[in-house]
Amino acid sequence: MTDAQHTTGSIGRRLTLYLAIVAALLSLLSWGIVTGFARQATEKTQDNVLAAAATAIAETLRSEQGEVWLELPYSAFSMLGAISEDRVFYRITANGALLTGYEDLPVSSDPSIRAGEVGFTTNAYRGEALRMATVSRRILAGNRPVQVIVTVGQTREGIATIARGLSRQAGFLSIAFFLIAVVLSFFAARASLRPLNEIAKAVSRRGPSDLRPLRRSAPRELAPLVAALNRFMDRLGQSIRRSEDFIVEAAHRVRTPLATVRVHADLALRNAQTEAERDRLRQMIRAIDESSRSAGQLLDHATVAFRADDLLKDQISLKELAERTVTSMVPTASMKDIEIDLEAEALCVEGDAVLLDNALRNILDNAIKYSSEDTTILMRVTAQNSEAHITIIDQGAGLGDDPAEMLTQRFKRGKNAENIVGSGLGLTIAADVLSAHGGRLELRNKAEGSGVCASLILPLA
């Protein structure tokens, strides 16, 4: 979980970008479609009006005294003026001869236009594109049939201006939609990534030895990741347990034969003849003791690790616990003529008595080891700020210059401990037990005179 991890861009930003690109394409597409529709609609409107105008003119056709007669209806032209400011041209022919209108109008003489139908053509006229509607009507003038063709044309400029205006409005709308879509994309991307961030937070919030499976509901896409993570943690846990089992087994196997060797070494010491022989045997016994103690502490450490994973929550009287531990340590202390002075308040904590006893024993054991002969170890159980403090003060040489945090690491020993039997696991065990109980271990040199003040701090029940 380091911040310096190598990253390849942000999914959120990429998602926003992709969504924005999609929105831009859709906006462009919709603008194009609306523009096309606007043009079609205005052109269709113009066609309809042209057709209506041509038809209206054709309907005024009548024959009078053998001649074709017509009167341009006012409405035919006023409706053309109503749709746009476009120029209007017309031509009406009877049997090919001009009746009225613009003679040079480029009407395609398409014979396929049948009576009642409207034909549309677009031609250039006087420098502009002209849309024309043509209708044909056959009337009887006297007793001969006359084919009358009515053509009404209108330029497309005004129509195009209307279509352009609509297109521009559609363009503004498209841009507005695009901007809204970008903002929404940003929020959508953030919302989609929230479960991922929550899982990451849940994992990084965990304690260093917490390998329980992640029991958090995840979206379908993240389920494989969570499952893989859980499988990984499961395998890791199994692997750790296997190595702990192995250590316990190994410690057991070493300790039992060591006890036998120790008995024989004692016997040999008692029967030794020369001082040199006795000296060698004493060194041997000392080495055996050290090994045995290490094996014992490895076992303790494994026990702590195992029990801390699934911590008991018993009500424990600290006074009784302290008295029991002190009683069990008195024989060791009296070998160095050390007196343990216990003053305990009646305090109660929640936790595992075996582990707390183990932690207390390790601290007390250290105090005894590092104290000179014929001194007193003070042990106080007090309540401070809703915490229980078990303070053990010896009159030994003190911690030296090493930082207290270093001493609680596994197999780390202080520089002034070289002549003393120890594995370097005692403080680690105590610290692990306390942190499993939500407490902590504080080590400091005494303010006055030499000696260490060790505090085991636990939350009160």
Added chain:
Amino acid sequence: MRLAYFALGLSLSLTPAAGFEPEDHLWIEGSGDEVLRILSTADLDVFTPYLMAFHAENPSLDLDYTVVSSTDLYSEIHAGGVYDVVISSAMDLQFQLANDGLARRHRSPITQNLPDWAQWREVIFAFTTEPAVVLISTEHFDGLEIPQTRQELITILRDNPERFTGAIGTYDVRDSGLGYLFATQEDRATDAYWRLSEVMGRLQPALYCCSGPMIEDVMSGKLALAYNVLGSYAAERLADQSEGRVQILRMTDFSNVILRTALIPNTAPNPTEAGAFIDALLTIALRNGAEDWPLPPLNAATVPATGSGFGPIRLGPALMVYLDPLNRRNFLAEWENAILQQ
């Protein structure tokens, strides 16, 4: 000294190349070589202030102002006559010129301010709204009720033939483009028009080419009534000066309002100066009433106190309908039947 080369002359000499009879002509000498040639239907007494105002702003331009009838104006431009600005009150003829592509576009900040109805395709620009009015001589109407509608007018004319015979004036729509426009629009708007024409026809009406002589004849008492006179401010001023002898009537049943329009022909040698001239006209047209010009402003039609309550005739292709030769022939035949009654 500016006055040294500033000369104002009223020239009655005819422009030789023209195939028409100018009614009047004005030349305003400018300091430069450029000439702005204006062909117009507006009389000099109405239009000289506009020309002088433009000349004051553009002293370098010579102004060549020719007054003709609206039909002459139309045929002159249609035949390719070379002018910079064309001004006419015959909206239909002006529109036809624009529709047929004989006029060029003009766009300026001032044209953008025009209301939609006052321009078409940025080719035709309206700069006045002028109603058609009835001018009456109060002496002739002595003891009679002043008519408010065509129906009342018909009744009065019909009941008093002795008073009104030979004392009615109106446009000869065969000669006058504006008269034809008034008549055709009235035909479209009210059926009373033909009944009125019938009644006037029985009274042997005098037919006129233009508003000016008609107004004069009412002033002099020769005419009792002039029908469809262009109600410009000049007419109102004349009525004011007549000490009540002449009264201007607006028919309340219907009243035509025409737009006097200007355009720049394609043949214009100086289109930029022509545009400036039109902009000057439009600036005056869009005034807010305080200034006094011979012609009414554009918003006169929409101001209730001075307007007739009827909107101006619309600039649009419908104006071309009555110009169609067949329609014109039909209409003139009917009109002759009603007015001439031979």
